[in-house]
Amino acid sequence: MRSLRAGRFTYVVLALFTAGSLFPLLWTAIAASRSNTRLAQTPPPFWFGGNLGRNLQVAWTDANMGTALLNTVVVAGTVAAGTVLFSTLAGFAFAKLRFRGRRLLMSLVVGTMLIPPQLSVVPLYMLIAQLSWTDRLQAVILPTLVSAFGVFFMRQYLAQALPSELVEAARTDGAGSLRVVWHVVFPAARPAMAVLAMLTFVMAWNDFFWPIVALTQNGSPTVQVALTGLGRGYIPDQSVIMAGALLGTLPLLLVFLVFGRQIVGGIMQGAVKG
């Protein structure tokens, strides 16, 4: 690793990048605290006003944001839990167990990453319509419950983080596979499981294409679906829309504030080995 010290120029440019990254978010909050009339004036507001409470309340009731947030927590939570569990199991098998067809199955996993989601959206919709799942949360949970990226990520991690001798030792002690998973694999995989859980949660929270096909604003919308409904009025109230956007983004920003470093580490780790 290089250890060139950064000059003043570097800090200035990085500060500009940071400002560019954060400004739209800050401005969402500013716009959400103003009135629709104020947003339709020039120059646009640069600082907070006093309408935040009112706008949040209208967004909350008009767009059903309370239900939507709850739904999204359920969806993103279940998807993250399922992805982490199934990816860890499969990742362990691919990294440490010998079985017939292992290579072929692993290349199948990697191959599935290349299939664009649009390619399955029509039959998937017909499938959930057949099961009368339209507008139900399982329609967005089940199709995303496993992830090829997750399997790949856990396999890479466990291949180096879990000593094979540890598995062998547990085996010699007569532990069955489930015991090995519980007492050896899960403890070793915990850091990667946490990172994968956060990445999956963020992705599931922000998922857009499939939820907007499978769910409507009148059924059980996720936050993203509810947000698209806010903009559809004849005279849209921009400040309320911004309040909705704020409500939909804030929970993830809090996650980022707390776990940002780990998420950054996870992305960089996944990148090198990917």
Add this chain to the structure above:
Amino acid sequence: MWRSRRYRWDLRWSPYAFVAPFFLFFAAFGLFPLLYTGWAALHQVELTDPDSMTWVGLRNFTRLWDDEFFWNALRNTVTIGLLSTVPQLAIALGLAHLLNYKLRGSAFFRVAVLTPYATSVAAATLVFVLLFGRDHGMVNWALSVVGLDAVDWQNGTFASQLAVSTIVIWRWTGYNALIYLAAMQAVPGELYESAALDGASRWQQFIHVTVPSLRPTIFFTCVVSTIGATQLFGEPLLFNGGAGATGGSDHQFQTLGLYLYEQGWVNLHLGRASAIAWAMFLILLVIAGAARLLRGREASR
């Protein structure tokens, strides 16, 4: 005896049990739909009655061939894809280079540039719609401050495509920068030392050491971004300000993903939507093939 038999049985079959959930879910919600799309593309199917399918052969495809909106969406997907991917990756490379210096507060900068990644397409696009507003948007206000004319970001063809691309660039540059940064940190320091001994400036080191070492990573991000660009959907849908899936009054920023959605879920033609999906897949395959050729040529150099 019974114990050891159970033990052997466990050793033999548990690997399959561990990988089974992935393949079961994938078969049900990935593979089956994938094949069925090809089948549905050969039928006339309406969203109102998805159970009744009429065989029409290749008609959905021949109609696409003569469909000006399809070609328009394809063109837009290519332009918006280029407008968003090329600057995004170039900026990310420069940003990663800066983040690779010994920095005070490096964790802060990394988290800060990644924050847009945590913002959803919906939230981001709604904000940028306001920022790019024609009459009172902040971008046009800033232009007026420096003495430039206001731009109609929603109705101009190039302007709207640029605006849509900006949203993509904003959300993904930090993410790609972190991927580049990870690869940069794996470059052996001796390479830089010997370059420095040869009298290479920092810029020359960047061009002659960093970029070549990163070539596989750059290739990887190009592929991922290209796949992402062919699937653009949320940004052009919501940039239209709730006016439907047309991608602007004149379809000026309608992408293939959005056109698929319009055909399937606005015009209710699921068969034609399936044909568009397969067309998108074929285009991706062509791109993947071209990329492979390119890489093969590079490797043989």
